[in-house]
Amino acid sequence: MGLACALLLVWGYRLRDELYFTPDEQLGYVLGIVGLGCMVLLLGYSLRKRMRPLASLGPVRSWFQVHMVLGLLGPTAILFHCNFQVGAVNSGVALACVLLVAGSGLVGRFLYPRIHHGLSDRRATFTERRAELEARRGALAQSLAGAPELAAGLRRFETAALAPAAGVARLGQLALLGMRARSLRRSARRALRGQGARERRAALREVRGYTSAVRVLARFRVYERFFALWHAVHLPLCVLLFIAAAVHVVAVNMY
Numbered sequence: 001m002g003l004a005c006a007l008l009l010v011w012g013y014r015l016r017d018e019l020y021f022t023p024d025e026q027l028g029y030v031l032g033i034v035g036l037g038c039m040v041l042l043l044g045y046s047l048r049k050r051m052r053p054l055a056s057l058g059p060v061r062s063w064f065q066v067h068m069v070l071g072l073l074g075p076t077a078i079l080f081h082c083n084f085q086v087g088a089v090n091s092g093v094a095l096a097c098v099l100l101v102a103g104s105g106l107v108g109r110f111l112y113p114r115i116h117h118g119l120s121d122r123r124a125t126f127t128e129r130r131a132e133l134e135a136r137r138g139a140l141a142q143s144l145a146g147a148p149e150l151a152a153g154l155r156r157f158e159t160a161a162l163a164p165a166a167g168v169a170r171l172g173q174l175a176l177l178g179m180r181a182r183s184l185r186r187s188a189r190r191a192l193r194g195q196g197a198r199e200r201r202a203a204l205r206e207v208r209g210y211t212s213a214v215r216v217l218a219r220f221r222v223y224e225r226f227f228a229l230w231h232a233v234h235l236p237l238c239v240l241l242f243i244a245a246a247v248h249v250v251a252v253n254m255y
Contacts, residue, residue, distance in 0.1 A: 136206070
């Protein structure tokens, strides 16, 4: 759906001088209504999450998927409605709000599954991720009983990955985690050469699982903070969007 909308927008933008859509006539006007309708229907997802009487109308996951589809279709229809032009001041403000909310929604779509269980409404917790890591650590200890230096290196990797940090320092740590994990895996292959083929494969599998679990936990803490910040920005943007849309509709029909 995202790719289809992107291709449609590229096509529409390149042919904007030939389509001759006008916001207040025929198809252009209809597209404006469709776009505004999609943006209003986006509220259904928020209502489904917060109102228990709506629980019988389907799982939150399905509502979220519809929410994402509407979040793509709405701005697409609005851009065709205005023929990719800003127009009057109230139109420009409304269009800017639509694009800001759409962009914010894409950021939220990226962050959401990283702190939830897939696209469900059940949010993962740091305790759950920590438990997964501890399970990996226990299995790893048995596999690396004969390689104490490698085990110590992996513990240092975990300590450094989960050390408290903020801002740019934390992002820098995350950027380097992948490189450090690959380096540790290469070290593990060298350190485990003396073991049998079967035991060596099992130990390397545990090393990969452990380093992946450490990286997941480290990223989870960052994604939680970014999601909280995103939520604090996205909701006011949505309110601003509906205010701007209401002003635009009133202005168009009155003047």
